[in-house]
Amino acid sequence: MPLRLNSRDAGFEAAFAALLAGKRESDEDVDAVVADILAAVRRDGDAALLRYTARFDRLELTAETLRVPEAELAEAAGRCDPATMEALALAAERITDYHRRQKPEDMDYRDAVGVRLGHRWTAVGAAGLYVPGGTAAYPSSVLMNALPAKVAGVERLVMTVPTPDGVINPLVLAAARLAGVTEVYRVGGAQAVAALAYGTATIAPVDKIVGPGNAYVAAAKRRVFGTVGIDMIAGPSEVLVVADGDNRPDLIAADLLSQAEHDTAAQSILITDDADFGDAVALAVDEQLVALPRSAIAGESWRNHGAIITLGTMDEAVALIDRIAPEHLELAVADPDGLAKQVRNAGAIFLGRHTPEAIGDYLAGPNHVLPTARSARFSSGLSVLDFMKRSSLVACDAESLRAIGPAAVLLAEAEGLDAHAKSVALRLAVNPEPS
Amino acid sequence: MPLRLNSRDAGFEAAFAALLAGKRESDEDVDAVVADILAAVRRDGDAALLRYTARFDRLELTAETLRVPEAELAEAAGRCDPATMEALALAAERITDYHRRQKPEDMDYRDAVGVRLGHRWTAVGAAGLYVPGGTAAYPSSVLMNALPAKVAGVERLVMTVPTPDGVINPLVLAAARLAGVTEVYRVGGAQAVAALAYGTATIAPVDKIVGPGNAYVAAAKRRVFGTVGIDMIAGPSEVLVVADGDNRPDLIAADLLSQAEHDTAAQSILITDDADFGDAVALAVDEQLVALPRSAIAGESWRNHGAIITLGTMDEAVALIDRIAPEHLELAVADPDGLAKQVRNAGAIFLGRHTPEAIGDYLAGPNHVLPTARSARFSSGLSVLDFMKRSSLVACDAESLRAIGPAAVLLAEAEGLDAHAKSVALRLAVNPEPS
Structure with a gap:
């Protein structure tokens, strides 16, 4: 059973604070291992990459086969389902269109005393995109990480992806091709991050590294920060759905489960002002879990981290939303705009009853790389700005x-x-x- | 003697690469000490702050005297030289005017198929500004760190400053007051960063921490990153002056020394296409060093990290500038705009013969908190955007x-x-x- 809270209960504040403070990730201490891997790649270059790839991915490569050949990238789309490829192309087009509107403007003016002032934006020279391997290799994630760089004008766009036992998802390669990735290497883990940051004979170093990864990848990114730029260190995904009693419980249940199925550490929270509606959603979640292919994962996430919070009135919602600072916020209420205007902390806001969060994961347009673990208090989703930098001008x-x-x-x-x-x-x- | 390189010499590429790779900071390993301090403040709150302040700053405080009283802030300006206060007010006005122009715009549109898309910017709720104590407590740094937050709309602006033996610079307090800082606490080091990140009974936690500091402060910021946002981890300051033979050597020498006097680890580099001019600048530096109050610091910086690079032609400059990716770039040439347009990596660009870098340190308008150690390849100076975050919108x-x-x-x-x-x-x- 997920946590059930009611704002009218005496212990609410303490229980809500405990929910906020709850950790969903184990603090796996991989830092020493990662430090060794980074040092080895820095020292031995390609040789270290090949050694680690043999050990971790059970794959014998050479400096020549580390890179996925151009021909393999070009033919990947042909190995994918045509309808899925069409959907991927639509996603790429919509994401590109949205991100183009983020391009910042240069500034150049003369002030009252005649000093010329301004700034000029330029793209980073080279960006590295880490893509996890195996089941976590999502083509949508390739688009979301690569396209902002492409729109920014990054000339060299390098993707690393581990291919355990040599297996690679053609849809991931097709997405890379579609998004303008210029080089793809079969390497993962901290060793891939090291190669991108320090460079090897085969992989020239980049200026910025983005993309999700496991604890080793996260620790490696934290360590190379400064030598290169990095995006955020992403935690498990979250959704906060604010829904009144006029919603269909099965739709809201599906939205909660679409987050829960990502990861046992994912978190889905419902805030409602209607206790009966909350009950109905809880029931619908249990019903849908039965038939869900990833029910083991989704069920564990929902039981351990899920929550249904009933409010005396919806007016109480804003303060709680801002304290949760959710990665994804769904406002399935009569006046979603009125509520959204009051919200300060949320990575992405999905307005109204017809906007399931999942539409934003794929092709609404905005980026799906968003701040987790309450970091929407101080940070934003991935954007074109993450691949550009500003030089100020004074004359x-x-x-x-x-x-x-x-x-x-x-x-x-x-x-x-x-x-x-x-x-x-x-x-x-x-x-x-x-x- | 500073390093002298000539792009026509056989060993130039190797020597230039070595200059780029040279480390100017010792890797002081303070991480274990910092981890202990963070844990102690998290566990003991104010008590830990008072303990560390007694130990490191030789100052016995209580939870009540930790905070600088409002009255002390209000009267600080009266204890400063009136002409200096006037200059500080002019600086605040100019910095504010420049940063106001950085405020980003919201976006809200309907696309071709009727999906409503956009984004909304909001200020972070609370920001913490770390100010170093003693001789490194610069009022200009208070303005440059606090005013972008103020312009962004940050409601709570908290400053921490260590006051060794109880000494505090009234100009620093006056600058804080001028910049809209709402709370000032007499605490420094990793313990101040911990208080800002985790909060204590006296200091409520903030969402973002900015400001320069020593190795302990930098390590603490790196560790609390994620719990709160942080600005860059700043390294020693640098200037790259590109100057042709039509400049007065004494002016260029003064510009090089104004960077060198910051810190023995600071770096000043001159690129010129005129070997005789390079010699004249080197001579002028030596002459000016004699009378400089901080000649010991500036001299050590210049001897150990300074460089004069002579090019066959100025056309070679752009590639070298981008590889150095300087924090400050001065273009004292006939067509500074033509050169600037080709530059990709530089924190701030000072155009022409009448724009000494020092003018940007105080009151040109742009921020003086800029990317160091080649990080201008992927990051920008401090701005209003660092104190705001973006929520994407989909309906x-x-x-x-x-x-x-x-x-x-x-x-x-x-x-x-x-x-x-x-x-x-x-x-x-x-x-x-x-x-």
Whole structure:
């Protein structure tokens, strides 16, 4: 049974705080192992990659076969179901269209005293996309991670994917091709992250690494942060569904289960103002679990981490939403816009009764890489901005330097930085006020 | 003597690569100590803060005196030199004006099939600003870290600053007041970072921590990343000056020294196409070093990490600039815009002969918190965006869900995620195509 809370109960605040504080991931301590792997790849390059791939993926490769040949990428689509390929192409098109609108604008202006100011955005030179292997190799994830980089203008887009026992999902390769990935390597784990960060003879280093992975991949990304940029360290997925009693319980139950089936550590929470509706959803979840192929996973997630929270009134919802700061927020209520406007912390908001969260996983357009574990309080979903950086611009002429230079000299002197003061003061002396 | 390189010399590529790879910071291993401090603050709260403050800052505080009283903040400006306060106010005004232009816009549109899409930006709820104590407590740094948060709309802006032996710089408090900081606490080091991340009885936790600090502060920020957001982990400061022979050597020498005086680990590099000019700058640096109050620091930086690189022609500059990816780039050449347009990696670009880098440290307008250690390849200076996050928005009605839902069902099935497919398919069944 999932947790049932009622905001009118005396112990509600304590129980809700415990729900928030609950950990869903084991703190697997892989840091020492990962440090060794990173050091080995840095030292031995390709040789280390081949050694680890033989050991972990039971696959004997050479420096030549590490890379998936261009021909294999080109023919992958032909090995996939045509209707699925068409759906994938629609997804790529919709994701591209949405992300194009995120492209930031440059700025260049002259202020009141004549100083020219601005900034200029440029794409990172090369990005690495980590794709997990086996059952977790999702083509949708390839699109969601690669397309923002492509839209940003990243020239070199490198994908690494482990292929245990040599098996690779053709749909993943087809998605990579569709998304403009320029190089694909059969390597995974911390060793793939090391190759992307430090480079080897075969894999040139990148500037930024994105993509989901297990505890080893996460620890490796945390360690190479600084040498390269990384995206967020993603935790297990979550959905918070806010639904009133006017919804069909089976639809809301399906939404909760679509999150629960990801992972036993996933979390699905329902907030409602109608206790009977909550009961009906709980029942519908149990009914649907019976027929669900991934019922073992979904059931464990729902029992251990699921929650149904009944409120006295929907007005109480906003404060709880912001404290949960959900990765996905579904607002299946009469006035979803009115509620959404008050929400501060949520990775993605799905408005109204006709917008199941799953539509956002595939092809609504916005990115499905979203902040988990309450990090929507301070971070955002993956975007084009993650693959660009900004250079600020300043240009003074002699006159505008005269306008602001003396104040800079004063501040530099107050901070005891005399060379700073001198670099401004000397120029003011060279070009004094015209008489 | 700084390093002298010439791009026409046989060993240039190797020597330049070595310059890039050179480490300027010792890898002080403080991680175990920091882990202990974080755990202690998490467990003991205020008591741990007071204990560490007594030990490291030789200062006996209580939970009541941890916070700098409102009255002390209010009267700080009166204890500062009026001309300096005026300069600080001008800086605050200019920084605010520049950062206001960074505020991102919300997006809300309906696509071709009727799906409503968009995103909404909101400010983080609370931000923590770490300010180093002692001689490194710079009022300009308070403005540069706090004002973007203020402009973003952050409601709670908390500053921590260690006050060794009880000493605090009134200009730092005045800057905090000017920048809209709402709470100031006399605590530093890893213990301050822990308090900001986990909270104590006296210091409520924040959502994001920014600001420079020593190795302990950096290690603590790296460890609490995930619980809260953090800005970059800043390394020692750098400037790359590209200057032709038409510059006055003494001005360029002053610019190089204004970076070198920060820290013995700072780095100043000159790129020129005129070997004689390079010699003249080297001479001018030595001359200016004699009279510089911080000559010991600046001299050590210049001797150990400084470099003068002479090119056959300025056309070679862009490739080297992008490989260095400097924090600060000064372009003291005839056509700075033409050169800047080709540059991809630089935190801030200072255009022309009248724009010393120091003007950007104080009051040009753009932020002086910039990516160091080649991280301009993938990251940007501090901005309003660092204190905001984006929620994506999706809204389907029955009709638009019919347009894109079937493709989502196909993709979910291809990924073996049946509950995902069902959450969409059920809705399509409830609202079939109108006949």
